[in-house]
Amino acid sequence: MPPGPFGAAPSPEDPTFVFAEGRVLVHRRTRLELPSFSSVLEFASPVAGPFLVGELDGRPVFAAALETAPDGLEALGLRQVLAEAEAELGALAGRASQLVEWYFAHRYCGRCGTPTEHRPEEPTARCCPNCGALHFPRINPAVITLVHRGDEVLLAHNRAMLPGFYALIAGFVEPGETLEAAVAREIREEVGVEIEHPTYMASQAWPFPSQLMMGFFAAYRDGEVAQDDSEIDDARWFRYDALPDTGHRPQPYSIAGRLIEHFVRLRSGTAGSAQL
Structure with missing residues:
Protein backbone atom coordinates (compact mmCIF):
# COMPACT_ATOMS: atom_id res chain seq x y z
CA MET A 1 0.00 0.00 0.00
CA HIS A 106 -12.94 17.94 4.39
CA ARG A 107 -13.85 15.56 1.59
CA TYR A 108 -14.99 18.66 -0.30
CA CYS A 109 -13.29 22.03 -0.50
CA GLY A 110 -14.93 24.60 1.75
CA ARG A 111 -13.96 27.36 -0.69
CA CYS A 112 -15.20 26.00 -4.04
CA GLY A 113 -16.90 22.65 -3.33
CA THR A 114 -14.53 20.48 -5.37
CA PRO A 115 -13.70 17.00 -4.00
CA THR A 116 -10.36 17.17 -2.18
CA GLU A 117 -7.48 14.75 -2.59
CA HIS A 118 -4.34 13.57 -0.86
CA ARG A 119 -0.99 14.62 -2.29
CA PRO A 120 2.32 13.16 -1.08
CA GLU A 121 3.95 16.60 -1.05
CA GLU A 122 1.33 17.80 1.49
CA PRO A 123 0.95 14.76 3.75
CA THR A 124 -0.94 16.58 6.50
CA ALA A 125 -3.57 18.31 4.34
CA ARG A 126 -6.53 17.62 2.07
CA CYS A 127 -5.79 19.46 -1.16
CA CYS A 128 -8.23 21.05 -3.60
CA PRO A 129 -7.22 20.34 -7.23
CA ASN A 130 -9.38 23.24 -8.46
CA CYS A 131 -8.54 26.30 -6.34
CA GLY A 132 -5.44 24.99 -4.56
CA ALA A 133 -6.78 25.40 -1.02
CA LEU A 134 -5.15 23.26 1.66
CA HIS A 135 -7.36 21.94 4.47
CA PHE A 136 -5.39 20.96 7.57
CA PRO A 137 -6.82 19.23 10.65
CA ARG A 138 -8.79 21.82 12.58
CA ILE A 139 -8.06 22.58 16.23
CA ASN A 140 -10.64 24.49 18.28
CA PRO A 141 -9.10 26.30 21.29
CA ALA A 142 -11.15 26.20 24.48
CA VAL A 143 -10.59 27.11 28.12
CA ILE A 144 -11.69 25.23 31.21
CA THR A 145 -11.39 26.82 34.64
CA LEU A 146 -11.38 25.77 38.26
CA VAL A 147 -12.69 28.77 40.22
CA HIS A 148 -11.67 28.58 43.88
CA ARG A 149 -12.70 30.50 46.99
CA GLY A 150 -10.70 29.42 50.01
CA ASP A 151 -11.43 25.71 50.50
CA GLU A 152 -14.25 25.75 47.97
CA VAL A 153 -14.45 25.08 44.25
CA LEU A 154 -17.24 26.23 41.93
CA LEU A 155 -18.89 23.38 40.02
CA ALA A 156 -21.83 23.52 37.63
CA HIS A 157 -24.37 21.18 36.10
CA ASN A 158 -24.91 21.54 32.37
CA ARG A 159 -28.31 20.57 30.99
CA ALA A 160 -26.58 18.22 28.53
CA MET A 161 -24.93 16.24 31.35
CA LEU A 162 -26.29 13.30 33.29
CA PRO A 163 -28.42 14.27 36.31
CA GLY A 164 -26.31 15.13 39.33
CA PHE A 165 -23.05 15.43 37.36
CA TYR A 166 -21.08 18.58 38.25
CA ALA A 167 -18.11 19.87 36.28
CA LEU A 168 -15.93 22.92 35.69
CA ILE A 169 -16.87 25.89 33.51
CA ALA A 170 -15.54 25.63 29.96
CA GLY A 171 -16.05 27.34 26.62
CA PHE A 172 -14.50 28.17 23.28
CA VAL A 173 -12.09 31.05 22.73
CA GLU A 174 -13.62 33.69 20.48
CA PRO A 175 -11.82 35.41 17.57
CA GLY A 176 -9.41 38.09 18.76
CA GLU A 177 -9.69 36.98 22.39
CA THR A 178 -6.85 36.09 24.77
CA LEU A 179 -7.08 32.94 26.86
CA GLU A 180 -7.34 35.01 30.04
CA ALA A 181 -10.18 37.09 28.61
CA ALA A 182 -11.97 33.92 27.53
CA VAL A 183 -11.69 32.53 31.07
CA ALA A 184 -13.22 35.66 32.61
CA ARG A 185 -15.96 35.92 29.98
CA GLU A 186 -17.05 32.28 30.22
CA ILE A 187 -17.26 32.42 34.03
CA ARG A 188 -19.22 35.67 33.89
CA GLU A 189 -21.62 34.42 31.22
CA GLU A 190 -22.25 30.99 32.70
CA VAL A 191 -22.41 31.63 36.45
CA GLY A 192 -22.39 35.42 36.91
CA VAL A 193 -19.27 35.86 39.05
CA GLU A 194 -16.04 37.77 38.50
CA ILE A 195 -12.63 36.15 38.84
CA GLU A 196 -9.05 37.33 39.20
CA HIS A 197 -5.55 35.89 38.77
CA PRO A 198 -6.32 33.35 36.03
CA THR A 199 -3.34 31.00 36.05
CA TYR A 200 -2.57 28.51 33.30
CA MET A 201 -2.10 24.96 34.62
CA ALA A 202 -2.08 22.40 31.78
CA SER A 203 -3.65 21.47 28.46
CA GLN A 204 -5.25 18.43 26.88
CA ALA A 205 -6.25 17.50 23.36
CA TRP A 206 -9.96 16.74 23.71
CA PRO A 207 -11.37 14.88 20.69
CA PHE A 208 -15.07 15.86 20.94
CA PRO A 209 -14.47 16.51 18.18
CA SER A 210 -11.28 18.61 17.87
CA GLN A 211 -10.70 20.79 20.91
CA LEU A 212 -7.49 21.85 22.59
CA MET A 213 -8.54 22.38 26.20
CA MET A 214 -6.38 24.80 28.19
CA GLY A 215 -6.88 24.45 31.91
CA PHE A 216 -6.76 27.36 34.37
CA PHE A 217 -7.10 28.04 38.06
CA ALA A 218 -8.77 31.36 38.90
CA ALA A 219 -9.57 33.03 42.21
CA TYR A 220 -13.12 34.18 42.95
CA ARG A 221 -13.33 37.99 43.21
CA ASP A 222 -16.98 38.96 43.70
CA GLY A 223 -20.56 38.38 42.64
CA GLU A 224 -23.35 35.95 43.46
CA VAL A 225 -23.60 32.65 41.64
CA ALA A 226 -26.47 32.91 39.15
CA GLN A 227 -26.54 30.31 36.39
CA ASP A 228 -27.60 31.40 32.90
CA ASP A 229 -30.29 28.65 32.62
CA SER A 230 -29.72 28.23 28.87
CA GLU A 231 -26.85 25.76 29.41
CA ILE A 232 -26.21 25.75 33.16
CA ASP A 233 -29.18 24.85 35.35
CA ASP A 234 -27.32 24.64 38.67
CA ALA A 235 -24.01 25.95 40.02
CA ARG A 236 -22.74 25.87 43.57
CA TRP A 237 -19.67 25.93 45.80
CA PHE A 238 -18.28 22.61 47.09
CA ARG A 239 -15.63 22.17 49.76
CA TYR A 240 -12.62 20.20 48.55
CA ASP A 241 -13.45 17.41 51.02
CA ALA A 242 -17.19 17.32 50.20
CA LEU A 243 -17.23 17.03 46.42
CA PRO A 244 -19.80 15.04 44.43
CA ASP A 245 -18.89 11.34 44.45
CA THR A 246 -16.55 10.04 41.74
CA GLY A 247 -19.41 9.00 39.48
CA HIS A 248 -20.80 12.54 39.45
CA ARG A 249 -17.73 14.62 38.63
CA PRO A 250 -15.03 14.56 35.91
CA GLN A 251 -12.70 11.56 35.90
CA PRO A 252 -8.88 11.68 36.03
CA TYR A 253 -8.47 10.95 32.32
CA SER A 254 -9.86 14.43 31.59
CA ILE A 255 -8.15 17.72 32.32
CA ALA A 256 -11.20 18.74 34.38
CA GLY A 257 -10.67 15.73 36.63
CA ARG A 258 -6.96 16.45 36.94
CA LEU A 259 -7.58 20.10 37.87
CA ILE A 260 -10.03 19.06 40.59
CA GLU A 261 -7.68 16.40 41.97
CA HIS A 262 -4.82 18.89 42.05
CA PHE A 263 -6.95 21.40 43.96
CA VAL A 264 -7.88 18.69 46.48
CA ARG A 265 -4.21 17.85 46.99
CA LEU A 266 -3.32 21.51 47.44
CA ARG A 267 -6.03 22.16 50.03
CA SER A 268 -5.38 18.93 51.92
CA GLY A 269 -1.63 19.54 52.01
CA THR A 270 -0.73 16.44 50.01
CA ALA A 271 0.29 18.07 46.72
CA GLY A 272 4.04 18.16 47.36
CA SER A 273 5.78 18.72 44.03
CA ALA A 274 3.19 16.73 42.06
CA GLN A 275 2.41 18.06 38.60
CA LEU A 276 -0.86 17.92 36.71
Missing part, protein backbone atom coordinates in the same frame (compact mmCIF):
# COMPACT_ATOMS: atom_id res chain seq x y z
CA PRO A 2 1.44 3.43 -0.92
CA PRO A 3 1.95 6.08 1.73
CA GLY A 4 -1.28 7.72 2.79
CA PRO A 5 -2.07 10.91 4.68
CA PHE A 6 0.62 11.79 7.20
CA GLY A 7 3.23 10.10 5.06
CA ALA A 8 3.44 6.40 5.90
CA ALA A 9 1.99 3.06 4.86
CA PRO A 10 1.03 0.42 7.42
CA SER A 11 2.50 -3.06 7.50
CA PRO A 12 0.06 -5.96 8.03
CA GLU A 13 0.77 -6.28 11.76
CA ASP A 14 0.69 -2.62 12.69
CA PRO A 15 -1.94 -1.84 15.37
CA THR A 16 -4.84 0.19 14.03
CA PHE A 17 -7.65 2.22 15.56
CA VAL A 18 -10.76 1.17 13.68
CA PHE A 19 -13.78 3.49 13.71
CA ALA A 20 -17.23 2.43 12.53
CA GLU A 21 -20.68 3.84 13.21
CA GLY A 22 -19.26 6.38 15.64
CA ARG A 23 -17.46 3.83 17.81
CA VAL A 24 -13.94 2.43 18.28
CA LEU A 25 -13.45 -1.28 17.57
CA VAL A 26 -11.02 -3.06 19.89
CA HIS A 27 -10.09 -6.40 21.43
CA ARG A 28 -10.80 -6.52 25.15
CA ARG A 29 -8.40 -9.00 26.71
CA THR A 30 -6.44 -8.34 29.89
CA ARG A 31 -6.44 -4.75 28.62
CA LEU A 32 -7.73 -2.90 25.57
CA GLU A 33 -5.81 -3.94 22.45
CA LEU A 34 -5.94 -2.73 18.87
CA PRO A 35 -6.52 -5.04 15.90
CA SER A 36 -3.80 -5.33 13.28
CA PHE A 37 -4.15 -3.54 9.96
CA SER A 38 -4.33 -6.87 8.11
CA SER A 39 -7.32 -7.91 10.22
CA VAL A 40 -9.03 -4.64 9.32
CA LEU A 41 -8.70 -5.50 5.62
CA GLU A 42 -10.33 -8.86 6.28
CA PHE A 43 -13.55 -7.02 7.10
CA ALA A 44 -13.67 -4.39 4.35
CA SER A 45 -11.68 -1.69 2.62
CA PRO A 46 -11.42 1.44 4.77
CA VAL A 47 -13.62 4.37 3.81
CA ALA A 48 -11.10 6.69 5.49
CA GLY A 49 -7.42 6.22 6.12
CA PRO A 50 -5.10 4.67 6.94
CA PHE A 51 -3.65 7.63 8.81
CA LEU A 52 -0.40 7.43 10.74
CA VAL A 53 -1.27 8.37 14.33
CA GLY A 54 1.98 7.85 16.23
CA GLU A 55 3.94 5.07 17.91
CA LEU A 56 3.14 2.62 20.69
CA ASP A 57 5.72 0.21 22.12
CA GLY A 58 8.03 0.94 19.20
CA ARG A 59 5.47 0.21 16.48
CA PRO A 60 3.67 2.72 14.27
CA VAL A 61 -0.04 3.05 15.01
CA PHE A 62 -2.64 3.84 12.35
CA ALA A 63 -6.28 4.84 12.17
CA ALA A 64 -8.93 3.84 9.65
CA ALA A 65 -12.71 3.95 9.34
CA LEU A 66 -15.10 1.28 8.07
CA GLU A 67 -18.62 1.89 6.86
CA THR A 68 -20.16 -0.68 9.22
CA ALA A 69 -18.93 -2.42 12.37
CA PRO A 70 -17.97 -6.08 11.74
CA ASP A 71 -18.38 -9.00 14.11
CA GLY A 72 -15.41 -10.13 16.17
CA LEU A 73 -14.43 -6.80 17.69
CA GLU A 74 -15.96 -4.93 20.61
CA ALA A 75 -17.39 -1.51 19.81
CA LEU A 76 -16.74 1.14 22.47
CA GLY A 77 -17.52 4.82 22.68
CA LEU A 78 -14.47 7.06 22.58
CA ARG A 79 -15.08 8.33 26.11
CA GLN A 80 -15.07 4.74 27.38
CA VAL A 81 -11.79 4.08 25.58
CA LEU A 82 -10.24 7.17 27.19
CA ALA A 83 -11.48 6.07 30.60
CA GLU A 84 -10.19 2.49 30.32
CA ALA A 85 -7.02 2.84 28.26
CA GLU A 86 -3.56 3.54 29.59
CA ALA A 87 -2.54 7.17 29.15
CA GLU A 88 -0.41 6.72 26.02
CA LEU A 89 -3.02 4.63 24.24
CA GLY A 90 -5.75 7.08 25.26
CA ALA A 91 -3.83 10.02 23.80
CA LEU A 92 -3.37 8.15 20.53
CA ALA A 93 -7.08 7.29 20.48
CA GLY A 94 -7.94 10.97 20.69
CA ARG A 95 -5.57 11.86 17.87
CA ALA A 96 -6.89 9.00 15.74
CA SER A 97 -10.46 10.18 16.21
CA GLN A 98 -9.55 13.73 15.23
CA LEU A 99 -7.81 12.59 12.03
CA VAL A 100 -10.80 10.51 10.95
CA GLU A 101 -13.14 13.41 11.75
CA TRP A 102 -10.90 15.76 9.75
CA TYR A 103 -11.04 13.49 6.71
CA PHE A 104 -14.84 13.24 6.69
CA ALA A 105 -15.23 17.00 7.30
Whole structure:
Protein backbone atom coordinates (compact mmCIF):
# COMPACT_ATOMS: atom_id res chain seq x y z
CA MET A 1 0.00 0.00 0.00
CA PRO A 2 1.44 3.43 -0.92
CA PRO A 3 1.95 6.08 1.73
CA GLY A 4 -1.28 7.72 2.79
CA PRO A 5 -2.07 10.91 4.68
CA PHE A 6 0.62 11.79 7.20
CA GLY A 7 3.23 10.10 5.06
CA ALA A 8 3.44 6.40 5.90
CA ALA A 9 1.99 3.06 4.86
CA PRO A 10 1.03 0.42 7.42
CA SER A 11 2.50 -3.06 7.50
CA PRO A 12 0.06 -5.96 8.03
CA GLU A 13 0.77 -6.28 11.76
CA ASP A 14 0.69 -2.62 12.69
CA PRO A 15 -1.94 -1.84 15.37
CA THR A 16 -4.84 0.19 14.03
CA PHE A 17 -7.65 2.22 15.56
CA VAL A 18 -10.76 1.17 13.68
CA PHE A 19 -13.78 3.49 13.71
CA ALA A 20 -17.23 2.43 12.53
CA GLU A 21 -20.68 3.84 13.21
CA GLY A 22 -19.26 6.38 15.64
CA ARG A 23 -17.46 3.83 17.81
CA VAL A 24 -13.94 2.43 18.28
CA LEU A 25 -13.45 -1.28 17.57
CA VAL A 26 -11.02 -3.06 19.89
CA HIS A 27 -10.09 -6.40 21.43
CA ARG A 28 -10.80 -6.52 25.15
CA ARG A 29 -8.40 -9.00 26.71
CA THR A 30 -6.44 -8.34 29.89
CA ARG A 31 -6.44 -4.75 28.62
CA LEU A 32 -7.73 -2.90 25.57
CA GLU A 33 -5.81 -3.94 22.45
CA LEU A 34 -5.94 -2.73 18.87
CA PRO A 35 -6.52 -5.04 15.90
CA SER A 36 -3.80 -5.33 13.28
CA PHE A 37 -4.15 -3.54 9.96
CA SER A 38 -4.33 -6.87 8.11
CA SER A 39 -7.32 -7.91 10.22
CA VAL A 40 -9.03 -4.64 9.32
CA LEU A 41 -8.70 -5.50 5.62
CA GLU A 42 -10.33 -8.86 6.28
CA PHE A 43 -13.55 -7.02 7.10
CA ALA A 44 -13.67 -4.39 4.35
CA SER A 45 -11.68 -1.69 2.62
CA PRO A 46 -11.42 1.44 4.77
CA VAL A 47 -13.62 4.37 3.81
CA ALA A 48 -11.10 6.69 5.49
CA GLY A 49 -7.42 6.22 6.12
CA PRO A 50 -5.10 4.67 6.94
CA PHE A 51 -3.65 7.63 8.81
CA LEU A 52 -0.40 7.43 10.74
CA VAL A 53 -1.27 8.37 14.33
CA GLY A 54 1.98 7.85 16.23
CA GLU A 55 3.94 5.07 17.91
CA LEU A 56 3.14 2.62 20.69
CA ASP A 57 5.72 0.21 22.12
CA GLY A 58 8.03 0.94 19.20
CA ARG A 59 5.47 0.21 16.48
CA PRO A 60 3.67 2.72 14.27
CA VAL A 61 -0.04 3.05 15.01
CA PHE A 62 -2.64 3.84 12.35
CA ALA A 63 -6.28 4.84 12.17
CA ALA A 64 -8.93 3.84 9.65
CA ALA A 65 -12.71 3.95 9.34
CA LEU A 66 -15.10 1.28 8.07
CA GLU A 67 -18.62 1.89 6.86
CA THR A 68 -20.16 -0.68 9.22
CA ALA A 69 -18.93 -2.42 12.37
CA PRO A 70 -17.97 -6.08 11.74
CA ASP A 71 -18.38 -9.00 14.11
CA GLY A 72 -15.41 -10.13 16.17
CA LEU A 73 -14.43 -6.80 17.69
CA GLU A 74 -15.96 -4.93 20.61
CA ALA A 75 -17.39 -1.51 19.81
CA LEU A 76 -16.74 1.14 22.47
CA GLY A 77 -17.52 4.82 22.68
CA LEU A 78 -14.47 7.06 22.58
CA ARG A 79 -15.08 8.33 26.11
CA GLN A 80 -15.07 4.74 27.38
CA VAL A 81 -11.79 4.08 25.58
CA LEU A 82 -10.24 7.17 27.19
CA ALA A 83 -11.48 6.07 30.60
CA GLU A 84 -10.19 2.49 30.32
CA ALA A 85 -7.02 2.84 28.26
CA GLU A 86 -3.56 3.54 29.59
CA ALA A 87 -2.54 7.17 29.15
CA GLU A 88 -0.41 6.72 26.02
CA LEU A 89 -3.02 4.63 24.24
CA GLY A 90 -5.75 7.08 25.26
CA ALA A 91 -3.83 10.02 23.80
CA LEU A 92 -3.37 8.15 20.53
CA ALA A 93 -7.08 7.29 20.48
CA GLY A 94 -7.94 10.97 20.69
CA ARG A 95 -5.57 11.86 17.87
CA ALA A 96 -6.89 9.00 15.74
CA SER A 97 -10.46 10.18 16.21
CA GLN A 98 -9.55 13.73 15.23
CA LEU A 99 -7.81 12.59 12.03
CA VAL A 100 -10.80 10.51 10.95
CA GLU A 101 -13.14 13.41 11.75
CA TRP A 102 -10.90 15.76 9.75
CA TYR A 103 -11.04 13.49 6.71
CA PHE A 104 -14.84 13.24 6.69
CA ALA A 105 -15.23 17.00 7.30
CA HIS A 106 -12.94 17.94 4.39
CA ARG A 107 -13.85 15.56 1.59
CA TYR A 108 -14.99 18.66 -0.30
CA CYS A 109 -13.29 22.03 -0.50
CA GLY A 110 -14.93 24.60 1.75
CA ARG A 111 -13.96 27.36 -0.69
CA CYS A 112 -15.20 26.00 -4.04
CA GLY A 113 -16.90 22.65 -3.33
CA THR A 114 -14.53 20.48 -5.37
CA PRO A 115 -13.70 17.00 -4.00
CA THR A 116 -10.36 17.17 -2.18
CA GLU A 117 -7.48 14.75 -2.59
CA HIS A 118 -4.34 13.57 -0.86
CA ARG A 119 -0.99 14.62 -2.29
CA PRO A 120 2.32 13.16 -1.08
CA GLU A 121 3.95 16.60 -1.05
CA GLU A 122 1.33 17.80 1.49
CA PRO A 123 0.95 14.76 3.75
CA THR A 124 -0.94 16.58 6.50
CA ALA A 125 -3.57 18.31 4.34
CA ARG A 126 -6.53 17.62 2.07
CA CYS A 127 -5.79 19.46 -1.16
CA CYS A 128 -8.23 21.05 -3.60
CA PRO A 129 -7.22 20.34 -7.23
CA ASN A 130 -9.38 23.24 -8.46
CA CYS A 131 -8.54 26.30 -6.34
CA GLY A 132 -5.44 24.99 -4.56
CA ALA A 133 -6.78 25.40 -1.02
CA LEU A 134 -5.15 23.26 1.66
CA HIS A 135 -7.36 21.94 4.47
CA PHE A 136 -5.39 20.96 7.57
CA PRO A 137 -6.82 19.23 10.65
CA ARG A 138 -8.79 21.82 12.58
CA ILE A 139 -8.06 22.58 16.23
CA ASN A 140 -10.64 24.49 18.28
CA PRO A 141 -9.10 26.30 21.29
CA ALA A 142 -11.15 26.20 24.48
CA VAL A 143 -10.59 27.11 28.12
CA ILE A 144 -11.69 25.23 31.21
CA THR A 145 -11.39 26.82 34.64
CA LEU A 146 -11.38 25.77 38.26
CA VAL A 147 -12.69 28.77 40.22
CA HIS A 148 -11.67 28.58 43.88
CA ARG A 149 -12.70 30.50 46.99
CA GLY A 150 -10.70 29.42 50.01
CA ASP A 151 -11.43 25.71 50.50
CA GLU A 152 -14.25 25.75 47.97
CA VAL A 153 -14.45 25.08 44.25
CA LEU A 154 -17.24 26.23 41.93
CA LEU A 155 -18.89 23.38 40.02
CA ALA A 156 -21.83 23.52 37.63
CA HIS A 157 -24.37 21.18 36.10
CA ASN A 158 -24.91 21.54 32.37
CA ARG A 159 -28.31 20.57 30.99
CA ALA A 160 -26.58 18.22 28.53
CA MET A 161 -24.93 16.24 31.35
CA LEU A 162 -26.29 13.30 33.29
CA PRO A 163 -28.42 14.27 36.31
CA GLY A 164 -26.31 15.13 39.33
CA PHE A 165 -23.05 15.43 37.36
CA TYR A 166 -21.08 18.58 38.25
CA ALA A 167 -18.11 19.87 36.28
CA LEU A 168 -15.93 22.92 35.69
CA ILE A 169 -16.87 25.89 33.51
CA ALA A 170 -15.54 25.63 29.96
CA GLY A 171 -16.05 27.34 26.62
CA PHE A 172 -14.50 28.17 23.28
CA VAL A 173 -12.09 31.05 22.73
CA GLU A 174 -13.62 33.69 20.48
CA PRO A 175 -11.82 35.41 17.57
CA GLY A 176 -9.41 38.09 18.76
CA GLU A 177 -9.69 36.98 22.39
CA THR A 178 -6.85 36.09 24.77
CA LEU A 179 -7.08 32.94 26.86
CA GLU A 180 -7.34 35.01 30.04
CA ALA A 181 -10.18 37.09 28.61
CA ALA A 182 -11.97 33.92 27.53
CA VAL A 183 -11.69 32.53 31.07
CA ALA A 184 -13.22 35.66 32.61
CA ARG A 185 -15.96 35.92 29.98
CA GLU A 186 -17.05 32.28 30.22
CA ILE A 187 -17.26 32.42 34.03
CA ARG A 188 -19.22 35.67 33.89
CA GLU A 189 -21.62 34.42 31.22
CA GLU A 190 -22.25 30.99 32.70
CA VAL A 191 -22.41 31.63 36.45
CA GLY A 192 -22.39 35.42 36.91
CA VAL A 193 -19.27 35.86 39.05
CA GLU A 194 -16.04 37.77 38.50
CA ILE A 195 -12.63 36.15 38.84
CA GLU A 196 -9.05 37.33 39.20
CA HIS A 197 -5.55 35.89 38.77
CA PRO A 198 -6.32 33.35 36.03
CA THR A 199 -3.34 31.00 36.05
CA TYR A 200 -2.57 28.51 33.30
CA MET A 201 -2.10 24.96 34.62
CA ALA A 202 -2.08 22.40 31.78
CA SER A 203 -3.65 21.47 28.46
CA GLN A 204 -5.25 18.43 26.88
CA ALA A 205 -6.25 17.50 23.36
CA TRP A 206 -9.96 16.74 23.71
CA PRO A 207 -11.37 14.88 20.69
CA PHE A 208 -15.07 15.86 20.94
CA PRO A 209 -14.47 16.51 18.18
CA SER A 210 -11.28 18.61 17.87
CA GLN A 211 -10.70 20.79 20.91
CA LEU A 212 -7.49 21.85 22.59
CA MET A 213 -8.54 22.38 26.20
CA MET A 214 -6.38 24.80 28.19
CA GLY A 215 -6.88 24.45 31.91
CA PHE A 216 -6.76 27.36 34.37
CA PHE A 217 -7.10 28.04 38.06
CA ALA A 218 -8.77 31.36 38.90
CA ALA A 219 -9.57 33.03 42.21
CA TYR A 220 -13.12 34.18 42.95
CA ARG A 221 -13.33 37.99 43.21
CA ASP A 222 -16.98 38.96 43.70
CA GLY A 223 -20.56 38.38 42.64
CA GLU A 224 -23.35 35.95 43.46
CA VAL A 225 -23.60 32.65 41.64
CA ALA A 226 -26.47 32.91 39.15
CA GLN A 227 -26.54 30.31 36.39
CA ASP A 228 -27.60 31.40 32.90
CA ASP A 229 -30.29 28.65 32.62
CA SER A 230 -29.72 28.23 28.87
CA GLU A 231 -26.85 25.76 29.41
CA ILE A 232 -26.21 25.75 33.16
CA ASP A 233 -29.18 24.85 35.35
CA ASP A 234 -27.32 24.64 38.67
CA ALA A 235 -24.01 25.95 40.02
CA ARG A 236 -22.74 25.87 43.57
CA TRP A 237 -19.67 25.93 45.80
CA PHE A 238 -18.28 22.61 47.09
CA ARG A 239 -15.63 22.17 49.76
CA TYR A 240 -12.62 20.20 48.55
CA ASP A 241 -13.45 17.41 51.02
CA ALA A 242 -17.19 17.32 50.20
CA LEU A 243 -17.23 17.03 46.42
CA PRO A 244 -19.80 15.04 44.43
CA ASP A 245 -18.89 11.34 44.45
CA THR A 246 -16.55 10.04 41.74
CA GLY A 247 -19.41 9.00 39.48
CA HIS A 248 -20.80 12.54 39.45
CA ARG A 249 -17.73 14.62 38.63
CA PRO A 250 -15.03 14.56 35.91
CA GLN A 251 -12.70 11.56 35.90
CA PRO A 252 -8.88 11.68 36.03
CA TYR A 253 -8.47 10.95 32.32
CA SER A 254 -9.86 14.43 31.59
CA ILE A 255 -8.15 17.72 32.32
CA ALA A 256 -11.20 18.74 34.38
CA GLY A 257 -10.67 15.73 36.63
CA ARG A 258 -6.96 16.45 36.94
CA LEU A 259 -7.58 20.10 37.87
CA ILE A 260 -10.03 19.06 40.59
CA GLU A 261 -7.68 16.40 41.97
CA HIS A 262 -4.82 18.89 42.05
CA PHE A 263 -6.95 21.40 43.96
CA VAL A 264 -7.88 18.69 46.48
CA ARG A 265 -4.21 17.85 46.99
CA LEU A 266 -3.32 21.51 47.44
CA ARG A 267 -6.03 22.16 50.03
CA SER A 268 -5.38 18.93 51.92
CA GLY A 269 -1.63 19.54 52.01
CA THR A 270 -0.73 16.44 50.01
CA ALA A 271 0.29 18.07 46.72
CA GLY A 272 4.04 18.16 47.36
CA SER A 273 5.78 18.72 44.03
CA ALA A 274 3.19 16.73 42.06
CA GLN A 275 2.41 18.06 38.60
CA LEU A 276 -0.86 17.92 36.71
